[in-house]
Amino acid sequence: MATREQPDDVLILGSLLTETRNPAxxxxxxxxxxxxxxxINAEDAxxxxxxxxxxxxxxxxxxxxxxxxxxxxxxxxxxxxxxxRLGVLDASECPPTFSVAAGLVQGLIAGGDSALRLSSEHSEDxxxxxxxxxxxxxxxxxxxIVGIAASGRTPYVLGAMEYAKSLGALTVGLSCVPGSAVAHVAEIAITPATGPEVLTGSTRMKAGTATKLVLNMLSTGVMVRTGATYGxxxxxVRPTNAKLVDRAHRIIMEATGCNLAVATQLLTDSGDSVKTAIVMQKLVVSREAAEARLQAAGGVLAAALLLEP
Incomplete structure (x- = not known):
């Protein structure tokens, strides 16, 4: 059962860096x-x-x-x-950006999906x-698990992190208050100290912006490290609509130096796989040979291009 904040908790919350008043x-x-x-712009900077x-x-x-x-x-x-909300947003962007399975990166919010649009404050306690x-x-x-809490003390987040820790999983804590409870529970603590907000306590502002930047780095960095990019x-990318077909053509052209006509044919011949198309063109090999190289390289394009024949 959810427990409501006690007066002592309120006093602690009021002393947090993200909750203090900004004299500016x-x-x-x-x-x-x-x-x-x-x-506002100066504070955002x-x-x-x-x-x-x-x-x-x-x-x-x-x-x-x-x-x-x-x-x-x-x-x-x-x-x-x-x-x-920021966690759910970043997670939801991974499948269309990197063509990964929807379950690979997931976002959970206190109160469930309805809390994405309607506030559910009690759920966080x-x-x-x-x-x-x-x-x-x-x-x-x-x-x-990446536990996200600007204040660094949200019970809902701490409970999830403690559960993850009990399983031996990796716990990352993202907060904006140095030395917070979230930082202490985490194996890796990420704590951008953004200071008091222009609007006192409104952590959707600087703290929210910092959170978005860090989540961008985490998801993009992990995808780069696991071979979802080439340069x-x-x-x-999966060419599932006109915009993405155009992007796929341009990526093939950029990576191989070919023209649009060749890129269009390559994408068709590769079975709509940009990676396969690039290997086919750069190494002058068949689709089957290109796919075999990619499989041997764990899907990492740069490694596939360096493999011995």
């Missing part, structure tokens, strides 16, 4: 619109530096998650409110509910 914006409602927006300070643990997380992917593991984001929601996915030892080209 204490007269926010008295500023002209232009000055107000300039202030601090976010990139806060994330930069955490590149070390972000890189550690990317490499560790990628290694677990290669062993059959999956990645789960879990959070409440804005944090949960239960450790048990967080653990239960994660267990329902079949979460296992090879999987990774900066999305070679895993």
């Amino acid at each position: 914006s204490d007269q926010l409602d008295q500023l002209s619109t232009l000055d107000m927006l300039a202030l 601090k976010v990139a530096a806060a994330v930069e300070a955490e590149l070390g643990p972000i890189a550690q997380a990317v490499d560790t998650i990628a290694a677990r992917f290669n062993e059959g593991g999956r990645l789960f984001y879990i959070g409440a409110g804005t944090s949960g 239960s450790r048990e509910e967080g653990a239960r929601d994660l267990a329902k996915t079949g979460f296992g030892k090879l999987d990774t 900066n080209l999305m070679v895993n």
Whole structure:
């Protein structure tokens, strides 16, 4: 059963870095619109530096998650409110961007999918509910959980992380408060300290922006490390509509130097596989030979091109 915050918890919450008042914006409602927006923009400019300070643990997380992917593991984001929505957003973008299975990267939010549109504040107060929601996915030892909580103390997130830790899975904590409970539970703590918000306590602002940047790095970095790209080209793209067919043609052209007519034929001859098409063109081999190379290289295009005949 969910437990409500006690007065002591409220006092602790009010002292958190993300909840304190920002002196730069204490007269926010008295500023002209232009000055107000300039202030918000100036505060937002601090976010990139806060994330930069955490590149070390972000890189550690990317490499560790990628290694677990290669062993059959999956990645789960879990959070409440804005944090949960951002996790679900990043997870939902992975299949169309990298053509991976929908279950490989999953996002869980306190209160379930309805909380993506309608606020469900009470759901975040239960450790048990967080653990239960994660267990329902079949979460296992090879999987990774990224617990997301701007405050670093959301019970729903902590319960899920503690459950994951009990299984021996990798726990990553993403928060914006140094030394938080989420950071202490995590094996890898990522803590961009974005400071007080322009609108006191509104962590959908700087903290939310930092969270989005870090999640972009995690998912993109892991996909790069597991062979979903060739240089900066999305070679895993599936040409399922006109826009993606056009993108596939352009990727083949960029990677091989061929013209559009050749790229169009290659995509058809490869069975709509951009990677296979590139290997066919660059090494002048059949579709079957190209597919065999890719399989031997674990699907990594750069490695497939370097294999001995």
